[in-house]
Amino acid sequence: MPTLRVVMAEKTPDHYFEEMDEFLHANIGQTLPGHEVELAEPKSEDKAELLELLKDADFLVLGGAGQRRPIDRETFEGAPKIRFLQKLGTRHHQIDVDGATSLGLPVIVEPAPSHFGVAEHAFAMLLALSKRLFEADRRVKDGYYEKLGIEPVKTTPTEYHYNYTGVEGIGSVYGKTLGIIGLGDTGAELAKRAKGFGMRTIYYTRHPASADEEREFGCTYAPLETVFRESDFLSLHASHTAETQDMVNAETLALMKPTAYLVNTARGGLVDEEALYDALKGGRLAGAALDVFKWEPTPKDTPLLGLPNVIASPHIAVGSLPIPGRFQGTLDNVARAVKGEKLVGVINGLETARTVG
Known part of the structure; x- marks a missing residue:
């Protein structure tokens, strides 16, 4: 045979x-x-x-x-x-x-469906951060409006309560800058989705895309430092190697805007979690959404999990394929x-x- x-x-x-x-x-x-x-x-x-x-x-x-x-x-x-x-x-x-x-x-x-799944998960996390979705969800379920002294009313075409739990900082991704580190298959798929939402996308990768690919994906190459500095949302899609270990660290986080968000659906080893915790706790970074961690399963006493501006998922971005x-x-x-x-x-x-x- x-x-x-x-x-x-x-x-x-x-x-x-x-x-x-x-x-x-x-x-x-x-x-x-x-x-x-x-x-x-x-x-x-x-x-x-x-x-x-x-x-x-x-x-x-x-x-x-x-x-x-x-x-x-x-x-x-x-x-x-x-x-x-x-x-x-x-x-x-x-x-x-x-x-x-x-x-x-x-x-x-x-x-590959797995690349679509990771790109979708990263973009869902990006939107959730921008819209404060998890905070809004918690406040609605906890009846937070009671703390604000708001009484429920039956809604009509002209009578309703907007933002009755007082969620602050709700943003929009339109016109914002998305930075992608690692423009492989998942990074390219994320760029395509960001293009549809009217975002400006810059990227850094070892092998820059061709001009035709950049037009197709809707992104522009930039030096790594520029990607850190200019991104409103920074999404990681690099491989975990000795070179990329802890590439998001105290030094590179200091380059980022205090209003920026970090999304990681790649590998936990790309991020120095202590440095990220310090930046988030100290108000030097607005928030983070993490599907991957240094330790998996992620111990429940991991400091990052205790922060209100962190969204976490259990390494599921690829989906149930x-x-x-x-x-x-x-x-x-x-x-x-x-x-x-x-x-x-x-x-x-x-x-x-x-x-x-």
Whole structure:
């Protein structure tokens, strides 16, 4: 029985690899009867390890949980048997598309529901901060109007009580500046949503977008310090590396406006939580919305959780996505490659899988 070898371009979180491995093994028989599948990934950032895996690989998949490793012509030349390369996510700046094309290798991009989910969650948090939604919710449920001496009235077209719990500082995102650190797939999706709300978006990333992408996303590149200084809302979408560890710290927080808000749906390690607590407690930052923390589950005595200007969620930004929603597109294209059918999502004009051997 032939075995199809699928290689992830870099190490993914253990749970992600296990879920994809289980999905492929459970569904390969129905999708491609008479075939087996083997999934592998490098355990380090050593390129030589990836090249060793690719010697006998049939398919290369990128972007399982972010994509930091550039995929260049040398990588393709070291993978003589791969039939196509598939990126989970639509940004492909890490891929040498011209190099792949010159070697007859199809490059596929696939919109990933997880990226939409994180972008939506980040924007929901941004709106909740601006509109003081959680404070308003608590005050309504606690009957805070009684402390203000307001009596309930039956509403009519002309009689009602506006803001009867006295929530202050309710804002609007229209015309405000959104700063994005890390313009990968989720950062790009967030920029698109901000564009629809009339926001000005600036971003910092290691690999700036092209002029066409910036027009599509509605954002403009700026130096990192400028992003900290000018943002009314700062949203983190960078990978957690030694370089980005605690990138939001006392020094960078001091650059921000005291009226600004921080949103983090990326990784908890990007933020120095003690410095963030001090800035929020001292009125040097207006608020923060955090889906990720240094420790998870987040201990209930974490100081940040005791602040009224902090919104927290338990690392759920990606949403409750069914596993097939994440991996079915890859398996379907594997089947198309084996059957000689047209691939779906090709961006370099090579619509059928490369013939090898």
